[in-house]
Amino acid sequence: MPTRLDSFAAVVAAATLLFLYVRNRRARSPLANIPGPSPVSSWKGNLPQIFNIKGWDFPSYIFATYGRVAKMHGLFGREVLYVSDPRVVRRVLLNFPPPPMVVESHNLVNGSGLLGTMGDQHKKQRKMLNPLFAVKHVKAFTPLFFDMAQKLRDTYLNELGIAEEPRTMNMHYWSSRLTLELISQAAFGQSLDPLNSEDSAHPYTVAVRAMLPAALPLSVFRLTTPYLKYLGPKSLRRWLVHALPWPALNEMGKVVDVIYSTAVSTYKQKKTIDLDDPSHKDVMSVLLNANKRASQEDRLPENEVISQMGTLTAAAHDTTPNALARIFWHLGQDQRVQDKLREEILSAKLDINNPDIVQLYDELMALPYLDAVLRETLRLTSPVSMLQRRANVDTSIPLWKPIIGVDGSDITTLNVTKGTDFILVIVNAHRDPEIWGPDALEFKPERWLNPLPDAVGDAALPGVYFQLLPFGGGFKACIGYKYAELQMKVMLYTLLSAFKFQPTTDKVIWNMHMVATPSVEGVKGSQLPMKVSAIV
Numbered sequence: 001m002p003t004r005l006d007s008f009a010a011v012v013a014a015a016t017l018l019f020l021y022v023r024n025r026r027a028r029s030p031l032a033n034i035p036g037p038s039p040v041s042s043w044k045g046n047l048p049q050i051f052n053i054k055g056w057d058f059p060s061y062i063f064a065t066y067g068r069v070a071k072m073h074g075l076f077g078r079e080v081l082y083v084s085d086p087r088v089v090r091r092v093l094l095n096f097p098p099p100p101m102v103v104e105s106h107n108l109v110n111g112s113g114l115l116g117t118m119g120d121q122h123k124k125q126r127k128m129l130n131p132l133f134a135v136k137h138v139k140a141f142t143p144l145f146f147d148m149a150q151k152l153r154d155t156y157l158n159e160l161g162i163a164e165e166p167r168t169m170n171m172h173y174w175s176s177r178l179t180l181e182l183i184s185q186a187a188f189g190q191s192l193d194p195l196n197s198e199d200s201a202h203p204y205t206v207a208v209r210a211m212l213p214a215a216l217p218l219s220v221f222r223l224t225t226p227y228l229k230y231l232g233p234k235s236l237r238r239w240l241v242h243a244l245p246w247p248a249l250n251e252m253g254k255v256v257d258v259i260y261s262t263a264v265s266t267y268k269q270k271k272t273i274d275l276d277d278p279s280h281k282d283v284m285s286v287l288l289n290a291n292k293r294a295s296q297e298d299r300l301p302e303n304e305v306i307s308q309m310g311t312l313t314a315a316a317h318d319t320t321p322n323a324l325a326r327i328f329w330h331l332g333q334d335q336r337v338q339d340k341l342r343e344e345i346l347s348a349k350l351d352i353n354n355p356d357i358v359q360l361y362d363e364l365m366a367l368p369y370l371d372a373v374l375r376e377t378l379r380l381t382s383p384v385s386m387l388q389r390r391a392n393v394d395t396s397i398p399l400w401k402p403i404i405g406v407d408g409s410d411i412t413t414l415n416v417t418k419g420t421d422f423i424l425v426i427v428n429a430h431r432d433p434e435i436w437g438p439d440a441l442e443f444k445p446e447r448w449l450n451p452l453p454d455a456v457g458d459a460a461l462p463g464v465y466f467q468l469l470p471f472g473g474g475f476k477a478c479i480g481y482k483y484a485e486l487q488m489k490v491m492l493y494t495l496l497s498a499f500k501f502q503p504t505t506d507k508v509i510w511n512m513h514m515v516a517t518p519s520v521e522g523v524k525g526s527q528l529p530m531k532v533s534a535i536v
């Protein structure tokens with residue numbers, strides 16, 4: 001029979017073992033000396049703070065308390081580095097992939113397109129698609145974009161009666177409709193929305209707009225995505241999505257089906273046309289043609305070509321309308337900037353019917369204040385506020401500026417092991433006063449008209465868009481950023497020439513999803529109400 005003493009000894013032994021286990025684990029971790037906040041959940045660590053749609057204060061709190069590097073916890077105590085140090089951001093973005101969960105979630109929804117692939121498969125796709133998104137190709141869409149933006153302007157003026165009296169318009173909704181129409185025409189050569197009335201009812205447009213709301217209730221299950229393939233073949237998984245008594249999943253299934261079947265029918269239709277006919281300029285036609293001519297080694301299989309359609313639509317639609325809405329929001333908040341921008345636009349008098357498309361594109365891009373407003377919005381309020389990556393090797397990364405370790409020593413290099421997770425905090429890197437100056441938190445387009453602080457060059461953030469990261473950087477950087485830039489500039493040029501935009505009394509909230517989205521309390525869906533008046 002064990003005595004009380006035996007029981008006591010067993011408890012002490014167990015406690016000692018547990019203590020040693022925890023201590024050894026901590027000692028073994030090369031991140032043990034990196035300071036950071038305590039986890040708020042025993043199994044979710046700091047994730048509820050990191051991925052909180054109302055959590056804008058968290059990145060600023062971390063920056064103020066810990067600086068550019070903080071250690072946090074993910075699921076079941078997994079260590080996560082929350083980083084805005086520009087040298088670390090550079091090394092990580094240029095070398096490490098997103099964690100499998102991120103890539104697999106994209107793959108489940110849009111198949112094996114750019115967002116849903118990694119490694120050699122992804123490299124091969126980029127090789128095929130990069131030239132189609134180069135400036136030379138994007139320039140060719142300038143007249144189409146102006147045509148569509150003018151259509152929207154005329155609908156506002158006439159069908160919606162703004163020529164007669166001001167109206168409150170949801171600028172997110174209209175940016176989203178224009179984005180979808182432009183991507184349909186430019187990327188797939190088909191028009192889905194004539195943009196001439198209040199509503200758009202094309203099933204594809206409806207499905208794409210429903211995608212993000214449908215994905216939100218499922219986002220907590222993203223963690224399981226790398227393992228879903230073990231449930232069986234695709235056909236079985238597809239059947240389960242519709243058959244399980246789970247409304248959120250069934251809804252997502254319906255949305256994905258519409259997007260996929262439209263992609264397949266577009267692909268089949270493209271195979272019947274003469275792709276050598278130069279009038280077929282849309283991305284999909286050019287891609288099919290390039291793929292047909294590619295060497296066996298470089299050629300993409302059919303399913304990967306089809307998957308690009310949903311991928312490009314989702315990537316363009318989930319981001320550009322929110323970026324545009326944010327610009328309109330800033331212009332509403334700061335009427336001085338709006339007036340100054342309109343003045344530049346009205347005095348530029350671009351000939352938008354200029355048959356020299358290259359000249360028209362170059363003149364639009366050369367408008368300095370328009371460019372400065374865009375850059376400043378994407379700096380201060382980047383639509384994407386964080387990126388996720390996972391180390392694929394053990395390595396050491398020197399820091400831009402040292403941090404102070406838990407033991408009080410200076411840390412100048414991060415030693416990370418394979419598998420370490422990173423949250424790259426774009427919002428902090430874009431607002432760092434040591435990089436951007438003491439006015440880093442102010443919306444000041446003028447900063448881009450003057451030489452930037454030397455620290456911007458020294459920090460060398462690895463973005464594809466100037467020294468900024470709204471479009472990411474490295475091998476998974478945004479392929480469509482020149483396209484997005486053109487769309488945003490054309491829409492601003494066209495609408496600001498005709499209208500004044502003012503905030504309403506509604507309280508607009510920006511939700512910190514993976515892409516920041518505006519809403520109004522108590523109103524369903526994305527909302528950016530603005531009072532729009534015609535300029536007489």
Ligand code: HEM
Pocket residue numbers: 098114115126311312315316319320323383384387388469470471472473475476477478479480481483484
């Ligand atoms: C303002 C608008 C946009 C923003 C802020 C934006 C932002 C981003 C960011 C941050 C990434 C990198 C994600 C990561 O590293 O994990 C990305 C990737 C991507 N974007 Fe965009 N994007 C925009 C517009 C577009 C447009 C218009 C298109 C297509 C026409 C597009 C297509 C893509 C694709 C295909 C990828 C995946 C690239 C890859 O994995 O190789 N984006 N975007």
